[in-house]
Amino acid sequence: MRTYALRRIAQSIPILFIISVMLFFMVRSAPGGPLTAARRNPNISKEQIQALEEKLGLNDPLPVQYGRWLHDMLSGNLGDSIKFHRPVNEMIAERIPNTLLLVGISFLVTLIAAIPIGVWSARKPYSKFDYSMTTVTFIGQSIPVYWLGLGLIIIFYVTIKNPVTGNPFFPVGGMNTQGRSGDVLDLLWHLALPVTALSLGWIAWYSRFLRSSMLDVLHEDYVRTARAKGAADNVVYYKHALRNAILPLVTLIALDLPSLFAGALFVETIFSWPGMGRLFWDAAKGRDYPVLLGVVMITAVLIIVCNILADLAYGWLNPQVKYD
Numbered sequence: 001m002r003t004y005a006l007r008r009i010a011q012s013i014p015i016l017f018i019i020s021v022m023l024f025f026m027v028r029s030a031p032g033g034p035l036t037a038a039r040r041n042p043n044i045s046k047e048q049i050q051a052l053e054e055k056l057g058l059n060d061p062l063p064v065q066y067g068r069w070l071h072d073m074l075s076g077n078l079g080d081s082i083k084f085h086r087p088v089n090e091m092i093a094e095r096i097p098n099t100l101l102l103v104g105i106s107f108l109v110t111l112i113a114a115i116p117i118g119v120w121s122a123r124k125p126y127s128k129f130d131y132s133m134t135t136v137t138f139i140g141q142s143i144p145v146y147w148l149g150l151g152l153i154i155i156f157y158v159t160i161k162n163p164v165t166g167n168p169f170f171p172v173g174g175m176n177t178q179g180r181s182g183d184v185l186d187l188l189w190h191l192a193l194p195v196t197a198l199s200l201g202w203i204a205w206y207s208r209f210l211r212s213s214m215l216d217v218l219h220e221d222y223v224r225t226a227r228a229k230g231a232a233d234n235v236v237y238y239k240h241a242l243r244n245a246i247l248p249l250v251t252l253i254a255l256d257l258p259s260l261f262a263g264a265l266f267v268e269t270i271f272s273w274p275g276m277g278r279l280f281w282d283a284a285k286g287r288d289y290p291v292l293l294g295v296v297m298i299t300a301v302l303i304i305v306c307n308i309l310a311d312l313a314y315g316w317l318n319p320q321v322k323y324d
Helices: 002-029 036-040 046-056 062-074 088-123 128-142 145-159 184-217 221-228 233-270 276-285 289-317
Strands: none
Touching (some): 088 128, 128 184, 145 184, 145 233, 184 233, 221 233, 233 289
8 A cells, every 4th residue: 555655646746747837827827917906006106017027027938937936836935925925835834724624624524414314314215314314415515605604694693693692603703702812612613604614515415425325235245144144233234334335435525625625715715714715815816926826736735635545545445455
């Protein structure tokens, strides 16, 4: 498995190179630029604009700019933010733990909820529980994450108030209440609505997928053999059926991780969560090229790493898969 992991890492290098080329030229070819606001300012002369362009290297040909940026990135330097006048490395280092916290907890909540729902729906197909979950999951799959986030804010922050204090039930901005930095309970309270918005659709999708996979597995010979030997229902469902039914779900999760990070962008923007998605949005509005490219490249690396881990987990769950 170690050889396979090293081979996958080596295969990821040209993929990251192609991604870097495409992203750099797409970002730099977009209309506008980081000096658009300065050009509209009547107090800034054309000579000053030209001096800024020369200082930032915006006058150089795009291949030259790409080569300079790639050299700096490989050296561990993502450059300085044009808008915020801070090193991009420092800004991402501040934000990436917050995004990983939000996505990680959302992913954990998704699995904790989706797996029992999917298994129980497969154990009791066409029951009241199964029909109820089918209705709920269809609704969850149909609601866009940004619309759901706004709906949660309207319900739990604007409409419903605490009858004792008159305050909203849940906060909708930032990670901590002012003066309570480091309070774990306060952090979890701030995570409640963002995690709900990010994970509800994935719970719906994964639970239905696992239900379908479980129903297919339950008709296999080894499941009938386990029942014939007198194995308990929990052993049949969770030891024999679930371990094999969950294998396609592992592959699906690996393919869906980019969408999970993309959803975090909307959630972080709506709930003012100080993560990578919010940083990307602020940089996109100001055409802050170094920050945009740095955030996207870090996200691409995270997605590739998660896919490699998912492949390794697939081999761990299925002993028949041999990587070496």
